[in-house]
Amino acid sequence: GGIALSALNLVMFPNERIPMDVLREMLRGGADKCVEAGAVLGGGHTIDDYPPKYGLAVTGTVHPERIITNSAAKPGDVLILTKALGTGVLAAGKRIGEAREEDFRAAIESMKQLNKAAAEIMQKYGVRCATDVTGFSLLGHGLKLAKESNVRLEIDSSSIPQLPGVYELLDYGCIPGAAFRNLSYVEAGVKFAAGLDYNLKMLAADAQTSGGILMCAAEDAADEILKKLKLTYKYTAVIGRVNAQETADAVISIT
Template sequence: MSTSGEQAVKLTSLSQGAGCACKLPLAKLENMFSSLGANLEGASGEMLIGASEGDDAAVYRLDAERALILTTDFFTPIVDDAYDWGRIAATNALSDVYAMGGTPIIAVNLTAWPANDVPMEQLSDVLRGGADIAREASCFVGGGHTIDDPIPKYGMAVVGMAHPDRLFQIDRLTAGEDLVLTKAVGTGVIATAIKNGGARQEWIDAAVGSMTTLNADACAIAGGAGVRAATDVTGFGLLGHLHRMVRASGLSATIDAAAVPTLPGALEAVDRGYVPGGTKANTDHLSDVVGVADGVPSAVAVLLHDAQTSGGVLMAVPKEADTDAVVAQLRAKDLPAAVIGRVTEGTAGHVTVTP
């Protein structure tokens, strides 16, 4: 951390008891949205994707060639280095634009900061981290909004652009498509280990490296392969996001647990009990729609439900495309991509996990 002057405050200690950095539990969100009913704006006219579709971002058609993508995301600290937290939060916020098949073009910062308790130099480091990631993405940052809050939070509201006929959506799966994941899972358990002082430095370095890797290359490669169904893996975990995709598409899926890449230290973190509340909530909520075979190691099953921050892209490769070539292109960009399963006919929303 580059903070100078006043002594740096351990940022993760300020979010203890505030919940994890992931989204609210899937069950509570689904119940809340269902209660809103007709008050939710869905696809209509030039509004291609709205709240009721449950996709990664809202999309509005400007004309035949351009669609505007709007999204936002922010959360409490999951690492103690302020600059890294800023980079992670910005990468995570930009991810929803890539997950829709778009390109981010402009963003504004969203910041809550305990100005009397934490040096402003640390906030400067957070914003500098966010700005550096946005610059890497060629996304302009035009200011933002800051409030005083006892628990620090940071993120961005982001506007992106895409072609309306080349959007990625969660309800476009087709039976027989291969499922490819572009990043390793385990950021939730590693972040919990960090908060509790149990993470080794090599775990932290690998997790930060993953969480600050933009999904831009994954988006470009997916678009080139003709992908139409994709999402990014965040707070609902790999199985939670896949469940939402197959449910929206009226299909099922199988996952090969052994094929799913995991971050260094993630399995050990689970074995040592560093499992966040969001991961446990995901497991409970999905118990009726996810079938885990007896041969799947319990720690691996936890990671498949693990609440992620700035995770990879989960994409369905069209049957006419060469899946091996897609994975090779992703790995050439230093992404630990793997074929992890397949879309199948069956009960809508059901996922089977095999050893």
């Protein structure tokens, strides 16, 4: 729920091996996103290194009474996911030449999209529990949220939005190593329904780059929140509910 104020570039890029035009475009893209986020870019730091790495160190503010955490989910909340999953799968498919160009472009467009609008909508409707969905996947970040909130998440795998071409790549066997590591990490805390589609299981474990937000919305506000989110995030979907955690076993149930 924070507001970005300023940012610094953090760049690791080789003096040779990669044209400097690539670095210029990386910095241009970062600067454009800072403008979109409303932050002032104040320079940065560079290191000669390979392979290239780029990020931003961001400073911002948030009202202490309006902080959105991953520890405030309540039984009865509706689970809303703002972005489709599958960036990890499509990136892997691109590396081996199996991803269709239009599908990979859809992944790029998703990764370029900021979560700024989602943060503003959560603040407007008083959402106080959410998590990003990034490297630890939907299951990994969802598991952390469930444990911190002492609740159980009930997820419908058929409702999880996925980027175009992802299911076909999973069916082909294009599954990134990170998905297997994430699955191993969450195994003790997730109960998978018998006969669950293996591809959907791996999709839920796929590591995301610039993924969306998994938010816990009050039931009476969920429809309006969904409507507002869909104006910016076309794949936004309700994927489940929050229930009371009545036993000591798995804190996520996925059917």
